[in-house]
Amino acid sequence: MVGDAYLDRLNDAQRAAVTHGVVNGVACPAAPLLVIAGAGSGKTNTLAHRVAHLIVSGADPRRILLLTFSRRASAEMARRVERICGVVLGDRAGIMADALAWSGTFHGIGARIIRDYAEQIGINPAFSIHDREDSADLLNLMRHELGFSKTQSRFPAKGTCLAIYSRVVNSQLPLGDVLMRHYPWCAMWEDQLKSLFSTYVAAKQAQNVLDYDDLLLVWAQMMAEPVLAEEIGARWDHVLVDEYQDTNRLQDSILHGMKPDGRGMTVVGDDAQSIYAFRAATVRNILDFPSSFPNPGTVVTLERNYRSSQPILAAANAVIEQATERFSKTLWTDRLSDALPRLVSVRDDADQARYIVERVLQNREEGMALMQQAVLFRASHHSGSLEVELTRCNIPFVKFGGLKFLDSAHVKDVLAMLRFAQNPRDRVAGFRILQLLPGVGPNSARRVLDTMQAAPDPLMALADMKAPPRAGEGWSGFVGTMQGLRSRASGWPAEIGLVRHWYEPHLERLHEDATMRLADLVQLEQIAGGYPSREKFLTELTLDPPDATSDQAGVPLLDEDYLILSTIHSAKGQEWRSVFVLNAVDGCIPSDLGTGETEEIDEERRLLYVAMTRAKDSLDIMVPQRFYVHGQHGMGDRHVYAARTRFIERAMLPLFESMAWPIVTPEEEKRQDGVRQVRIDMGARLRGMWG
Numbered sequence: 036m037v038g039d040a041y042l043d044r045l046n047d048a049q050r051a052a053v054t055h056g057v058v059n060g061v062a063c064p065a066a067p068l069l070v071i072a073g074a075g076s077g078k079t080n081t082l083a084h085r086v087a088h089l090i091v092s093g094a095d096p097r098r099i100l101l102l103t104f105s106r107r108a109s110a111e112m113a114r115r116v117e118r119i120c121g122v123v124l125g126d127r128a129g130i131m132a133d134a135l136a137w138s139g140t141f142h143g144i145g146a147r148i149i150r151d152y153a154e155q156i157g158i159n160p161a162f163s164i165h166d167r168e169d170s171a172d173l174l175n176l177m178r179h180e181l182g183f184s185k186t187q188s189r190f191p192a193k194g195t196c197l198a199i200y201s202r203v204v205n206s207q208l209p210l211g212d213v214l215m216r217h218y219p220w221c222a223m224w225e226d227q228l229k230s231l232f233s234t235y236v237a238a239k240q241a242q243n244v245l246d247y248d249d250l251l252l253v254w255a256q257m258m259a260e261p262v263l264a265e266e267i268g269a270r271w272d273h274v275l276v277d278e279y280q281d282t283n284r285l286q287d288s289i290l291h292g293m294k295p296d297g298r299g300m301t302v303v304g305d306d307a308q309s310i311y312a313f314r315a316a317t318v319r320n321i322l323d324f325p326s327s328f329p330n331p332g333t334v335v336t337l338e339r340n341y342r343s344s345q346p347i348l349a350a351a352n353a354v355i356e357q358a359t360e361r362f363s364k365t366l367w368t369d370r371l372s373d374a375l376p377r378l379v380s381v382r383d384d385a386d387q388a389r390y391i392v393e394r395v396l397q398n399r400e401e402g403m404a405l406m407q408q409a410v411l412f413r414a415s416h417h418s419g420s421l422e423v424e425l426t427r428c429n430i431p432f433v434k435f436g437g438l439k440f441l442d443s444a445h446v447k448d449v450l451a452m453l454r455f456a457q458n459p460r461d462r463v464a465g466f467r468i469l470q471l472l473p474g475v476g477p478n479s480a481r482r483v484l485d486t487m488q489a490a491p492d493p494l495m496a497l498a499d500m501k502a503p504p505r506a507g508e509g510w511s512g513f514v515g516t517m518q519g520l521r522s523r524a525s526g527w528p529a530e531i532g533l534v535r536h537w538y539e540p541h542l543e544r545l546h547e548d549a550t551m552r553l554a555d556l557v558q559l560e561q562i563a564g565g566y567p568s569r570e571k572f573l574t575e576l577t578l579d580p581p582d583a584t585s586d587q588a589g590v591p592l593l594d595e596d597y598l599i600l601s602t603i604h605s606a607k608g609q610e611w612r613s614v615f616v617l618n619a620v621d622g623c624i625p626s627d628l629g630t631g632e633t634e635e636i637d638e639e640r641r642l643l644y645v646a647m648t649r650a651k652d653s654l655d656i657m658v659p660q661r662f663y664v665h666g667q668h669g670m671g672d673r674h675v676y677a678a679r680t681r682f683i684e685r686a687m688l689p690l691f692e693s694m695a696w697p698i699v700t701p702e703e704e705k706r707q708d709g710v711r712q713v714r715i716d717m718g719a720r721l722r723g724m725w726g
């Protein structure tokens with residue numbers, strides 16, 4: 036057709052997906068279409084072309100519903116659609132793209148629909164929407180009101196209650212099932228949780244608020260009503276869904292409710308990249324899509340990868356091939372290269388960080404900007420050592436997914452305690468610490484600090500001081516710890532353990548995700564061990580903090596160059612020339628949490644796959660021989676000897692260049708041998724001192 040030259044830029048499979056349902060240049064709502072788009076196969080590009088092509092072929096943009104995973108993705112899609120339409124429509128493209136008014140996330144669109152139909156469904160259209168934090172606070176209030184916070188054994192914290200509630204809503208499973216499968220340690224509270232949730236729902240209704248999950252739940256409930264479902268479904272001729280592999284049951288029921296026969300529906304996704312099960316997403320949605328309508332859907336598979344070099348792709352393919360259930364597709368590329376992905380064995384976390392710094396700088400020397408390189412990890416706290424090493428070497432970085440390690444509140448708290456012990460006149464540190472204590476507010480804190488300030492020996496004054504009026508039992512623990520730090524009896528780095536011990540109950544009280552944060556503190560202790568003294572540790576970190584304006588830590592100015600640090604989850608949809616994957620060992624990938632059922636293991640495998648497929652030219656998978664774990668199951672903190680992740684099996688090793696780092700030169704080896712040959716009978720020497 037004249038004017039659709041943009042189609043020439045697509046490969047055959049992409050073009051088939053883009054033109055599906057367009058007959059003789061006219062767009063019609065056609066049979067449901069599933070586009071299985073492998074990593075780097077141009078999924079975003081294809082979806083944007085499809086929307087543009089539908090518009091150019093006469094579809095009314097106001098009657099297109101485009102559902103994306105994030106607001107950013109939706110804006111990006113609109114921009115691309117306008118650009119592609121521009122080729123054909125010229126100036127009119129802007130008007131058409133603007134008319135694409137129903138483009139957004141499921142939650143965003145849900146809110147609009149609910150407002151439109153509010154009166155009909157007995158909701159006050161002036162409802163307000165609670166974000167996760169508001170919801171957790173409200174749940175907490177209900178939890179207190181019902182007296183659950185005072186129970187003998189610990190009732191789940193507000194964050195856990197919200198997670199359970201959300202999982203029940205999104206997975207559409209009974210509470211008992213969700214508890215048994217995902218929160219077995221809360222199963223004993225089933226009855227109380229049920230009444231908590233029903234009180235919570237009543238409170239939301241009384242206050243005229245909807246929470247995040249309600250936006251989907253109410254929409255889904257509306258779609259269960261055939262008359263409403265038909266009316267709402269009829270508002271759109273085309274419904275397109277991106278990242279379909281990360282949708283949950285509720286979202287799926289909304290789609291099926293609106294388009295029971297699937298006509299006009301397009302979903303795009305990659306089952307191999309489904310990594311959001313913890314938010315109740317289910318890979319079954321995509322696996323079952325073609326057979327979920329009265330007439331089977333059309334499936335188009337995009338298998339040509341434009342991103343990664345052939346050796347990187349071969350390794351990633353090998354990893355995903357072991358998945359138990361998936362649409363069969365094998366990605367290919369014509370981007371030939373001799374560089375195999377590296378499997379780098381290092382001694383520990385510290386060497387892992389040093390290796391990455393060395394390699395990142397080397398890449399930069401060779402012309403690869405920092406921004407074209409990324410370090411990916413399973414959990415936010417895995418990058419602790421690396422962040423310190425990067426800071427030491429003046430390499431700017433931006434971290435996505437989780438706060439920067441040294442900027443997070445709990446790490447700051449522990450550092451503030453150490454600093455306060457180090458310099459009891461440091462009011463900033465003191466103010467922060469004192470207010471952590473229950474019953475100590477800004478006024479009492481100020482009085483304590485004033486008294487300390489006036490005394491010749493402030494810590495002594497603290498020990499002698501009467502506890503502030505409302506300070507509870509936390510006071511004596513605090514004073515005791517400060518005295519312990521003052522006496523320096525335990526020595527460095529044990530002192531930081533002392534602080535952690537004191538801080539742990541506060542951490543649990545203050546933060547719902549205490550376990551994750553505790554892991555950060557253990558990490559901090561590890562880092563501290565690398566410094567000879569408390570003073571040195573604090574000075575180095577203070578003089579050269581990772582980010583001077585930590586509170587506003589955001590993306591630096593665009594003209595600055597910086598390295599990307601990201602959790603694998605936050606790396607979704609992105610690509611870099613060089614990618615490093617941290618801690619590719621059992622216990623990290625798969626994480627401890629994920630070592631259970633096959634489904635969970637498969638999800639962890641897909642995470643590694645997502646990480647690997649972000650790389651264009653260079654991929655380094657790091658395998659530390661030992662790493663530090665925070666004690667679970669009463670085993671205490673310990674170094675564990677790590678095994679290479681089970682997802683890279685022995686048979687796959689030829690796909691990698693295996694190397695050990697640091698590379699020991701023959702001279703060094705000789706020197707080390709020399710050191711090893713010195714033999715001292717220390718026992719005899721010590722005995723000899725007295726005999």
Ligand SMILES: Nc1ncnc2c1ncn2[C@@H]1O[C@H](COP(=O)(O)OP(=O)(O)OP(=O)(O)O)[C@@H](O)[C@H]1O
Nearest residue numbers: 044045046074075076077078079080341342608609
């Ligand atoms: N037909 C094409 N010709 C050349 N390059 C293409 C084509 N289609 C896509 N690309 C390029 O391939 C790369 C990957 O595209 P895109 O980011 O859309 O992939 P994706 O399928 O969304 O990836 P993932 O699912 O792994 O995040 C981009 O750099 C894009 O410009």
